[in-house]
Amino acid sequence: MSEEKFPVKELEPLALDINDIVNPSTLRAHLALLTKLKDLEQPDEQIDMRYLLRAQERYILWLDLLGSRNFNDDNMPIPPIDVCYIWHSHLLSPLRYYEDMLRIYDPQQKFPDFPLKRLHDIWEKNNGHTDSNSESIWAERTKQPWVLDPNDSSDFKINCPWCKEDVQISWMNYVNLMKAIKADEKCPKCRAPYSVETLGAKRFIDDISSWNKYKTQYIG
Ligand SMILES: [Zn+2]
Structure with a gap:
């Protein structure tokens, strides 16, 4: 068999720099996020599903909150941890996420990024998923508790x-x-x-x- 059948193309160096989004600091923050999300899992399957369905509803309220004001990276609140879970999962399908954002919001509106670094800084500083400014904006706008109760059995x-x-x-x-x-x-x-x-x-x-x-x- 000829070795020339699939000639090796001369590769040019990739003009791609991802250091600002993938680096040891963001990777550590990502791992901390995944650990926090894993902690939300409920041992009972039905209760877990109920918890996730409520979290999904709260995520829609969060998107509504984000769209209601022009937040920038400095004044944007963080969402409750269950909402981070759904947001993170939504972002794992980037094309679908992009399409959904276009569908729901004004295409000119700048949409904030997932605040991974900020979340990590807050966890380190406050020793938990708590931030008084974010909590008061969330409660005022959504009338929802900051911590989603897995035992909430309401309709x-x-x-x-x-x-x-x-x-x-x-x-x-x-x-x-x-x-x-x-x-x-x-x-x-x-x-x-x-x-x-x-x-x-x-x-x-x-x-x-x-x-x-x-x-x-x-x-x-
Ligand atoms: Zn009907």
Whole structure:
């Protein structure tokens, strides 16, 4: 076999410098973050799922908070640790994250980066995930506690995509619904059938209708 079949291309040095984002200091901060996220895991699977679903809802409130003011790197608050978890996971799909940000926010709006270094500095300085300025902005804007209680057994609230009413679902039914275990959950007001698929499909159809009407909203 000829060794010339796949000739080695003369490589040019890569014009890429990532030292400002990947270096021993950011790697240590990242590992500290992962350790903190691992500590959030609940031993019971149902409780863990309930905790994560609540964290997801709180992340949406956080995005809303970020979009409500022009924060810069100096005055941006940090989110609660459960929200950091969801934010970090969202960022692991960078193209999807970018698309979602375009979909939700004004494209001209500068969106703050994940504050990895800042979080690490705060943990070192305050010996925990606590920052009084961030906590008061979070509480004032979202009316949510800073620390998400894993034992919170209150109902979940969703906006029914069919009748547009706010409806309450017991946490156990909601967890099962999201795990696609129980298929016969219905809207208590309009009786529309709920499943992960029907909810997703209805929201997608609504997006298309909205796009056809206003031509401004991105389709997700
Ligand atoms: Zn309904």
